[in-house]
Amino acid sequence: MIKQAVIFCGGYGTRFNTGNKKILKPLVKVKNIPILKMIIDIYSNQGIKQFILLGGFKFNSLKKFEKKYSNKYLQIKAINTGLGTSTAERIVRAKEYLDDFFYLTYGDSLANFSADKFKKHQNGKNFYMSTYDFKIPYGVLKTGKLKKISTIYEKNFKVSINAGFYVMNKNILKFIKKGDIFEKNVLQKIIKTKKYNLINNKLTFWMPMDSKGDKLKIINYLDRNKIFG
DSSP, rough: OEEEEEEEEOOOOTTTSSSSOOGGGHHHHTEEEEHHHHHHHHHHTOOOOOOEEBBBBBBHHHHHHHHHOOOSEEEEEEEEOOOOOOOHHHHHHHHOOHHHHHHHEETTTEEOOOOOGTTOOTTTTTHHHHHEEEEESSSEEEGGGGGGGEEOOOOOOOEEEEEEEEEEEGGGGGGGOOTTIIIIIHHHHHHSSSSSEEEEESOOOOOOOOOOHHHHHHHHHHOOOOOOO
């Protein structure tokens, strides 16, 4: 049974922090609750009680979050993995705290991720990436040689996107080099290798918070729905 969740919390949040006042995006409050606490609840409501927060930008704020919410029922540890550190390298800098198997996600998205199917996950050759079928609200086209349009799809064409909820094991460290970006470099290496597998885990609900507009969408959604707990 996987007992630990690791959460990326150290980025600058440049798409969200467009004004003069900068805030650590995982600590942005949605309905008066930090979105990071909502993400932790997704896991804790399913029995996961150990959390590693990979911090960097505004780390002191993340430590305050740790002190506020960590208790005998919820073990939260914030680790300073540095300013401007790449996502994959943050994992390496926290390797001494990692369990053999762990969940991995970002501190800015909500989803109906189910831990149940992974409770017996003990295969060091398999990594799992959660995806979400996203409907593009515009016409989509493909262009071939000589800029000739080969295919046109109507609105609401579905594409499968990376939702950022993973199931990992410590073999992931073998794929990480200094400066690697987790999605761009590390996941691509796994796909190309024959020894390890990257397996798709489909989600039916996912909402990111890349911008202040996304925050309003999440608030509006939560006013009408209950996604966990």
